[in-house]
Amino acid sequence: MPRRPIPSEMLAVTLGRYGAPVTTGRLPVPSPGAGQVLVRMAAAPINPSDLASLEGRYANRKELPTVPGIEGSGTVVAAGPGLLPRLLLGRRVACASSPDAGGTWAEYMVTSASLCVPLQRGVTLEQGATLLVNPLTALSLWDIALHEGHAAVVHTAAASNLGRMILRVGLEKGIPQVCVVRRPEHVSALRALGAEHVLVSADRDFVDRLRALSHELRATLLLDPVAGQGAARLLQAAPAGSTLIVYADLSDEPISVEPRQLFFEDKRVRGFYLQEWTSGMPLVQRLRLTSRAQRLLGSTLASRVRRRLPLSAAGEGVAMYQDDMGAGKVLLAADPEAVPLDGV
Numbered sequence: 001m002p003r004r005p006i007p008s009e010m011l012a013v014t015l016g017r018y019g020a021p022v023t024t025g026r027l028p029v030p031s032p033g034a035g036q037v038l039v040r041m042a043a044a045p046i047n048p049s050d051l052a053s054l055e056g057r058y059a060n061r062k063e064l065p066t067v068p069g070i071e072g073s074g075t076v077v078a079a080g081p082g083l084l085p086r087l088l089l090g091r092r093v094a095c096a097s098s099p100d101a102g103g104t105w106a107e108y109m110v111t112s113a114s115l116c117v118p119l120q121r122g123v124t125l126e127q128g129a130t131l132l133v134n135p136l137t138a139l140s141l142w143d144i145a146l147h148e149g150h151a152a153v154v155h156t157a158a159a160s161n162l163g164r165m166i167l168r169v170g171l172e173k174g175i176p177q178v179c180v181v182r183r184p185e186h187v188s189a190l191r192a193l194g195a196e197h198v199l200v201s202a203d204r205d206f207v208d209r210l211r212a213l214s215h216e217l218r219a220t221l222l223l224d225p226v227a228g229q230g231a232a233r234l235l236q237a238a239p240a241g242s243t244l245i246v247y248a249d250l251s252d253e254p255i256s257v258e259p260r261q262l263f264f265e266d267k268r269v270r271g272f273y274l275q276e277w278t279s280g281m282p283l284v285q286r287l288r289l290t291s292r293a294q295r296l297l298g299s300t301l302a303s304r305v306r307r308r309l310p311l312s313a314a315g316e317g318v319a320m321y322q323d324d325m326g327a328g329k330v331l332l333a334a335d336p337e338a339v340p341l342d343g344v
Contacts, residue, residue: 003077004040004077006029006038006040006077006078006108007029008028008029009026009027009028009029010026010027010028010029010106010107010108011024011025011026011106011107011311011312011334012024012025012026012027012067012102012105012106012107012311013067013068013069013105013106013311013314013332014027014065014066014067015054015064015065015066015067015068016064016065017064018054018055018056018061018064019054019055019056021315021318022054022068022105022314022315022318023315024311024312024314024315027067027102027106029107029108030101030102030108030109030110031078031080031110032078032079032080032085032110033080033081033110034080034081034082035080035081035082035084035085035112035113035114036079036080036082036085036098036110036111036112036113037076037078037079037080037085037088037089037110037111037112037113037116038076038077038078038079038108038109038110039072039074039075039076039077039093039095039108039109039110039111039116040074040075040076040077040107040108040334040335041072041073041074041104041106041107041108041109041334041335042072042073042074042075042125042126042128042129042333042334042335042338042339043072043073043074043125043126043129043308043331043332043333043334043335043338043339044069044071044072044073044103044104044105044129044331044332044334045071045072045129045130045133045303045329045330045331045332046317046318046321046329046330046331046332047070047071047133047134047329048160048225048248048250048325049070049133049248050068050069050070051318051321051322052248052249053068053070054068054318057249057252059273059275060099062099062100066102066103067102067103067104067105067106067109068103068105069097069103069104069105069106069109069332070096070097070103070104070133071094071095071096071097071104071129071130071131071132071133072094072095072104072105072109072129072334073092073093073094073095073119073125073126073128073129073131074092074093074095074109074125074334074335074338075090075091075092075093076088076089076090076091076093076116077089077090077108079113082113084113084114085113088113088116088118091116091118091119092118092119092125092128093116093117093118093119093128094116094117094119094128094129094131094132094290095109095111095115095116095117095132096111096115096116096132096275097109097111097115098110098111098112098115105311105314105332105334106311106334107311107334107335117131117132117290117294119131119294120291120294120295123294123297125335125338125339126305126308126331126338126339127297127298127302127303128297129331129339130161130303130329130331131290131293131294131297132290133162133274134161134162134165134301134303135165135293135296135297135301136274136278136289136290136293137162137247137272137274138162138165138166138169138301139169139289139292139293139301140272140274140277140278140289141166141223141245141247141272142166142169142170142173144221144245144272145175145221146173148221148243150175150219150220150221150243151175151176151217151218151219151220152175152176152177152178152214152217152218152219152220152221153166153170153175153176153177153178153219153221153222153223154177154178154180154210154214154219154221154222154223154234154238155167155177155178155179155180155222155223155224156180156201156223156224156225156226156230156231156234157180157181157182157224157225157226157250158179158180158181158186158190158195158198159181159182159183159186159189159190159326160225160325160326161303161304161328161329162225163179163181164190164193164304165300165301166223167179167190167193167194167195168193168194168299168300168301169300169301171193171194171195172300176196176197176217176219177195177196177197177219178197178198178199178210178213178214178217178219179195179197179198179199180198180199180200180201180210180234181198181199181200181201181326182200182201182202183200183202183326184200184202186198186200186326187200197213197217199213201230201233206233207233207236207237210233210234210237211236211237211238214237214238214239214242215239218239219238219239219242220238220239220241220242220243221242221243221245222234222235222238222242222243222244222245223245223247224244224245224246224247225246225247225248225249225250226248226249226250226251227246227248227249227250227251227252227253227254227255228249228251228252228253228254228255229251229253229256230251231244231246231255231269232255232256232257235257235261235267235269236258236261238267240265240266240267241265241266241267242265242267242268243267243268243269243270244267244268244269244270245270245271245272246269246270246271246272247271247272247273247274255269257269303328303329304328304329305328305329305330305331306320306321306327306328306329306330307320307328307330307331307342308331308333308339308340308341308342309330309331309332309333309341309342310332310333310336310341311332311333311334313332314332317330317332318330
């Protein structure tokens with residue numbers, strides 16, 4: 001198949017002010033510099049981290065206006081100077097945006113070659129679009145659980161895409177889990193996946209039931225992307241010696257911890273940031289992690305996709321995902337030939 005010419009302009013989603021609605025328009029196609037590649041984007045998801053980024057609450061506050069989007073997939077169509085960029089030329093990749101450049105919600109994106117992962121044969125561009133955030137987080141959190149020897153795990157937002165991945169990985173490893181959800185209708189869905197213990201955080205007896213289960217199972221690892229008062233209740237119910245890992249702040253609220261829990265009960269609170277976690281790994285370990293994730297993309301680490309929308313409907317997609325993040329991913333398809341649309 002002949003290569004498509006690279007145009008001078010592209011369609012891209014733009015954020016002009018933090019907290020404001022996104023818009024879509026024409027921008028110049030960027031050129032890769034040293035160590036960089038130009039990716040013709042196929043698709044990009046809307047993740048909770050993207051919502052935080054749109055509000056200016058993510059780790060990297062980019063100079064505005066900017067193109068949003070943290071991860072996605074596509075094909076490397078141009079390479080800047082350097083060995084790795086040249087090796088990636090023509091390859092299908094999962095990719096993350098650079099902290100100092102535009103994001104994945106565009107027809108083309110320049111990023112560091114080191115932020116691209118070549119896709120294995122049999123992995124589709126749609127699957128590759130959601131490879132880097134949720135699957136790597138699920139595997140990494142379970143690696144921590146196993147390394148630290150926790151007998152059981154409590155995890156919240158369990159009905160989300162990532163929550164379901166954490167559940168399925170844990171089931172394969174045979175480690176007991178307590179799944180916490182916000183809505184009663186999510187209980188039957190998780191039980192159908194094999195979850196034995198599912199609690200609804202809005203129930204009056206939630207803390208009492210969580211305390212009983214946590215102590216019975218010796219669930220000393222708590223995985224939480226919500227933060228706020230919910231995280232404080234998790235720690236309150238947990239056995240002595242428990243560790244709370246906070247890996248997002250969906251509530252946008254601080255966590256209030258009783259000091260006595262820290263020094264009398266030896267409870268700990270720490271954070272997990274995937275980019276920092278993986279950047280500290282040796283290259284061989286990172287490659288093994290991404291290879292494991294790709295092998296499981298069609299099963300254990302599969303993402304449920306709710307809608308596939310064009311870039312021009314990004315605003316609608318953001319609103320749809322914000323309304324119910326547990327209903328599945330919203331994908332922005334930059335290349336409908338690679339990832340067909342569901343319609344607007």
